[in-house]
Amino acid sequence: MDKMPKWADVVLIPLISLILAAILSALVILGIGEDPVAAVKLMVEGALGSTYGWGYTLYYATNFMFTGLAVAVAFHARLFNIGGEGQAMLGGLGVAVISLYVPWPHWSVALIAASAAAMLFGAAWAAIPAYLQARRGSHIVITTIMFNFIAAALLNYMLVNVMRPEGSMDPATARFPAAVHLPTLNEILAPLGIPFSKAAPANVSLLVAIGACILVWALIWRTRLGYEIRAYGHSETGARYAGISPFRITMIAMLISGALAGLMAINNVMGEAERLVLNSTEGAGFIGIAVALMGRSHPFGVFLAAILFGFLYQGGAELALWTSIPRELIVVIQALVILFTGALDNMVRMPLERLFLARSRRRRDRGEGAPLPERKPTRPGE
Amino acid sequence: MNASATPPAIELRGISKAFGPVQANRDISLSVAPGTIHGIIGENGAGKSTLMSILYGFYKADSGDILINGRKTAIPDSQAAIRAGIGMVFQHFKLVENFTVLENVVLGAEDGRLLRPSLARARRILKDLARDYGLDVDPDAVIEEIGVGMQQRVEILKALYRQAEILILDEPTGVLTPSEADQLFRILHRLKDEGKTIILITHKLREIMDATDTVSVMRRGEMTATLRTADTSPEELAELMVGRKVLLRVDKAPARPSRKVLQIENLRVADDKSVERVKGIDLDVHAGEIVGIAGVAGNGQSELLELLGGMRPGTGTVRLNGAVLPLEGAGADGQARRRAGIAHVPEDRQREGLIMEFHAWENVAFGYHHDPAYQKNRLWMDNAALRADTERKIGKFDIRPADAWLTARNFSGGNQQKIVVAREIERNPDLLLVGQPTRGVDIGAIEFIHKQIVALRDSGCAVLLVSVELEEILSLADRVVVMFDGRIMGERLPGETDERELGLLMAGVGSQAA
Known part of the structure; x- marks a missing residue:
């Protein structure tokens, strides 16, 4: 009765989607008179060919892990949090406040405090749309989009009028003090004797992101709260029957989601820029949606998808730098990947499902298949 | 011809x-x-x-x-x-x-x-x-x-x-x-x-x-x-x-009702559109009896069950074992009702009683996921204990296929219902709410589910049954109450009435209850 083997769902479909996106991208590159093979080579070289490239790829991936997890957690409660961008901006504000105005003895303490502030600010920013959804029924997609704009305006105001250092022309905060500088991968790996590019921005936040993946997995699949979130996400009437409060789940899921998006700021603000600038999020909140879609809202899937998108980001930047392929086209390529892995999922899924069905029917007609659905060897979420 | x-x-x-x-x-x-x-x-x-x-x-x-x-x-x-x-x-x-x-x-x-x-x-x-x-x-x-x-x-x-x-x-x-x-x-x-x-x-x-x-x-x-x-x-x-001989009638001994378990006075319940669907009813259910509510779908029976199950607020007085149940607010949700000793087999198992995407073992905890037996501590679920409990229920209630890892969607209607019935009956509730227990259930499973409900009654549980199948009401209930337009039109004993008389009551025609 079950349609497809698990591996086809998890591995084959994203892979085929990716290949389709790659083919279409190649055609586009051909169309503007460039060589797609050379372009791919350049992207792979630039993103994965050196520790410098890896350092950038992993830096972007760290951002996408946080925002991807944010979207994934909300997805499990069937809430579509498009506001990762704004929540991450607010998280940046929290990180900046903590880093600038409190003297810290050591980066590790600063990181804990900054993480807490980033999560708090992000969660607070998600709390308002969550409340409006849970109590007033205002659609969370609309409100979170709106809150992205409000966040951008608020950040603009704060940077121009409040946090900009005296005399500076730049809408940005001052540099953070050296004590809150987070160790880069270079600094972490050097004592182990592993050489890593000094210039690359990947930092200790990557480990935090990986930790967040594990924690989110445990939350969703192992705790009672996760059970309630998933139950509510699958059926609201079911939740009402079981005495699971829709208000409570909506609020908690969105608070966790906002906190995860906000937490991204320890990477891009504290780890990389070391000051808060306008548009520091660079659209990572939106990429998070694609990452969650492609990762099937599973933390491990999010982890892999985040690295893929990190590769696309970094490879794309290299393309823009070294070829005459315009920056806009890189966005087109990224959009194609999102389109195929996220939005056009069913285009690949349906024919594939039919294929597997036909195959299992043939096998059964030959008398090989079991009459009952086989006990699944893989256990989703385990 | x-x-x-x-x-x-x-x-x-x-x-x-x-x-x-x-x-x-x-x-x-x-x-x-x-x-x-x-x-x-x-x-x-x-x-x-x-x-x-x-x-x-x-x-x-x-x-x-x-x-x-x-x-x-x-x-x-x-x-x-x-x-x-x-x-x-x-x-x-x-x-x-x-x-x-x-x-x-x-x-x-x-x-x-x-x-x-x-x-x-x-x-x-x-x-x-x-x-x-x-x-x-x-x-x-x-x-x-x-x-x-x-x-x-x-x-x-x-x-x-x-x-x-x-x-x-x-x-x-x-x-x-x-x-x-x-x-x-x-x-x-x-x-x-x-x-x-x-x-x-x-x-x-x-x-x-x-x-x-x-x-x-x-x-x-x-x-x-x-x-x-x-x-x-x-x-x-x-x-x-x-494909085999079936008992079309429910085999049961006469009921021996004892103390009042559920007492409802002047209960009013509105639906999602704020239209009043239960318009002031009074009803008692005793331990050891099955009270069947007959009526055409949409005459307030669903809202009555949902209120008692904690899914919907209302006004009036409802007592369980003499204690007043809150009818709105946080103390009136499904969790509070379960703690009070009410189990609920809901009318729509696919939208309410089960999460169709969940494994059978996850569904066995549904609504009872706060049960300490299913927890390692405040935070963590004890999935292994849950699966062991599911395996036991699968055996006892003959749920097929006997696979705790199968998602609810992949069971037949009858076996889905058996999962719900197993979960609710095994709680040994004081009051069991049952809505459309055999809708979309095959005849073989109907026989089994009816037997389970009767067995629970015989062990001293009060059962409130809502069904649009008159045959089911007449064969299962010890007392039949007919609802029409949110009111109780009358009460009959199954042995002393027939489908024609109940049908008239269900259509809103006929005498008030004596």
């Missing part, structure tokens, strides 16, 4: 249809003589609806032929079915709620771009149809303002307006009161006398016996028998449906 003189109105030859690994129809042949009523009976999932969907062009058969009036006919879509003279009345009506009867009849069959001439013509034709078949409906009434019985007539009129000679009705009495059902069957006989051919799909043995000339039995995608109705009996049909 001379079968060789006129070809059958419908003939199916060797129809097969598979959905993936599921063979929904296997080599089905059927022949229905014109001007007869032919019943098709079978359990849920036996393939009745698939067969009719093939006949109406929704699905394409993998193999086999359809012959209409002796001519081989391809039916690739519903338009082709209509052209071939087939009309379908679905279980769930396909009417536009805020259109008039006339507009609904014309919809999709307009003569041209301008509506007015079509409507005028339709009005004339409707008048003729009403005269010919006794199908009186006000053409200017708006659908949402007329009753379900009328709405069903509109569906029949739609088919006749499209010149259907063959009418297929899928579970037509599911939403009707007994008297509305009687009216429907009178109309069907009139249609038959006028030469129409009717196929009646149902799972109710009584309707087959009362209304049809011939009957086919389906089981597991196959046509197991076609019989003349006059030559068969309900027992024989039930056995053909299930």
Whole structure:
């Protein structure tokens, strides 16, 4: 009765989607008179060919892990949090406040405090749309989009009028003090004797992101709260029957989601820029949606998808730098990947499902298949 | 009747249809003589609806032929079915709620771009149809303002307006009161006398016996028998449906009611649109008895169950074992009700009682996920304990397939319901709320579920049963309460009443309770 083997769902479909996106991208590159093979080579070289490239790829991936997890957690409660961008901006504000105005003895303490502030600010920013959804029924997609704009305006105001250092022309905060500088991968790996590019921005936040993946997995699949979130996400009437409060789940899921998006700021603000600038999020909140879609809202899937998108980001930047392929086209390529892995999922899924069905029917007609659905060897979420 | 003189109105030859690994129809042949009523009976999932969907062009058969009036006919879509003279009345009506009867009849069959001439013509034709078949409906009434019985007539009129000679009705009495059902069957006989051919799909043995000339039995995608109705009996049909002998009556000892468990006084409950659906009822349920609430769907029974189950607020007084239950706010949710000793088998197991995407073992905790037995500590679920409990329930309640890892969606209706029943009954509640326990459940599982409910009653539980199946109420309940329009119309003992009397009460006619 079950349609497809698990591996086809998890591995084959994203892979085929990716290949389709790659083919279409190649055609586009051909169309503007460039060589797609050379372009791919350049992207792979630039993103994965050196520790410098890896350092950038992993830096972007760290951002996408946080925002991807944010979207994934909300997805499990069937809430579509498009506001990762704004929540991450607010998280940046929290990180900046903590880093600038409190003297810290050591980066590790600063990181804990900054993480807490980033999560708090992000969660607070998600709390308002969550409340409006849970109590007033205002659609969370609309409100979170709106809150992205409000966040951008608020950040603009704060940077121009409040946090900009005296005399500076730049809408940005001052540099953070050296004590809150987070160790880069270079600094972490050097004592182990592993050489890593000094210039690359990947930092200790990557480990935090990986930790967040594990924690989110445990939350969703192992705790009672996760059970309630998933139950509510699958059926609201079911939740009402079981005495699971829709208000409570909506609020908690969105608070966790906002906190995860906000937490991204320890990477891009504290780890990389070391000051808060306008548009520091660079659209990572939106990429998070694609990452969650492609990762099937599973933390491990999010982890892999985040690295893929990190590769696309970094490879794309290299393309823009070294070829005459315009920056806009890189966005087109990224959009194609999102389109195929996220939005056009069913285009690949349906024919594939039919294929597997036909195959299992043939096998059964030959008398090989079991009459009952086989006990699944893989256990989703385990 | 001379079968060789006129070809059958419908003939199916060797129809097969598979959905993936599921063979929904296997080599089905059927022949229905014109001007007869032919019943098709079978359990849920036996393939009745698939067969009719093939006949109406929704699905394409993998193999086999359809012959209409002796001519081989391809039916690739519903338009082709209509052209071939087939009309379908679905279980769930396909009417536009805020259109008039006339507009609904014309919809999709307009003569041209301008509506007015079509409507005028339709009005004339409707008048003729009403005269010919006794199908009186006000053409200017708006659908949402007329009753379900009328709405069903509109569906029949739609088919006749499209010149259907063959009418297929899928579970037509599911939403009707007994008297509305009687009216429907009178109309069907009139249609038959006028030469129409009717196929009646149902799972109710009584309707087959009362209304049809011939009957086919389906089981597991196959046509197991076609019989003349006059030559068969309900027992024989039930056995053909299930494949073994079944007890159609519930075997139970007389109830021995003791203390009052549930006391309801002047209870009022509103639905999601703030329309009052329970309008001040008083009701007691004692330990050791099953109180059945009869009524046509939509007369407040669902809201009553939902309030007691903590899914909906209300006003009035409800006492459980003498203690007043809060009826709104945080203390009135499903968790609080479960703690108070109320278990709830909800009316809609797929939307309420189960999470269809969850594994069987996850569903076993549903609603009881706060139970310390299922927790390692405040935060972590003890999934291993949960799975062990599920394995035990699977064995005890004979849930098939016996696989705790299967998602709820992949169990049959009967086994889904067994999961819910196992979960709720094993709590040993003081009060068990049961809504439509056997809707969409095969006869074999019905027998099992009824036995479990009776066993729980005998162990001293109070049971409140809501069902739209009068037969079920009459056979299972120790006391029958009839609800109409949010009020209790009367109370009867099952042994001292019959479907006719209850039917009148369900339609809002008859004396108040003594």
